Amino acid sequence: MLKYESVASDIRDKIASGAYAPNDQLPTTPELCDQYRVSKITIKKAMDELSQQGLVARRRGSGTYVKRVTTPEAKSPTGWDMSSQMTGFCADHKGHKVTSEVHDFSVVRPTVEIASLLGVESDEFAYHVCRTRLVDGIPHVIEYTYMPIKLIPDLRERNVESTIYGYLEDELGLKIGSAHRIIKAVLPTPDEVEWLDIEPTQPLLEVKQVGFLDDGVPFEYSIARHCRGYEFYSISTH
Secondary structure, three states: OHHHHHHHHHHHHHHHHHHOOOOOEEHHHHHHHHHHHHHHHHHHHHHHHHOOOEEEEEEEOOOOEEEEOOOOHHOHHHEEEOOOOOOHHHHHHOOOEEEEEEEEEEEEOOOOOHHHOOOOOOOOOOEEEEEEEEOEEEEEEEEEEEEEEEOOOOOOHHHHHHOOOHHHHHHOOOEEEEEEEEEEEOOOOOOHHHHHHOOOOOOEEEEEEEEOOOOEEEEEEEEEEEEEOOOOHHHOOO
């Protein structure tokens, strides 16, 4: 094992054990150099690896912080696919007419598990959005999305009907960063059969995702179930 890999592995173990908790700031580069008796280049390579694995986030002028990831993710980062860039459904289908059929847009108290993934308390409120995304009038995906209200104020139905990511970046000035994803095949629910206009036996590609801003703060937990759009499969699994 190379030196930077050893450093990254040790820090990853500390994140998994809770020695470095979510939102904790890691020691500075000089401190890590002294701690591990290695060069600044070695520490930089270790931080690059942890960043690519989605475990830490660099905040300009502030330092490096632990992301809000669960213990299983920290112990086995390869268990989640890591996307270094999130573009959104509309951006992935430029040149086509993208519309949304909204089935639910409400304010809820998330479950303990979802609240943990969003970095909020279980008694805090979150938006819940359920919608079908259509491309040129053809349904492609059902999305079930949770977003913390305290981070994303004043979300309106018009934003949900068009592009939520556009609202976050263009109106709120937030910068969307990376995501953790788990991908598997599932069968549709009766509602999804109707909304997607498919057969009950048609498998869907389910993508569970925790989205992060560029400073490492989680802003979204979503479950997307795709029945069409094979270009998605090639861009979201690496």
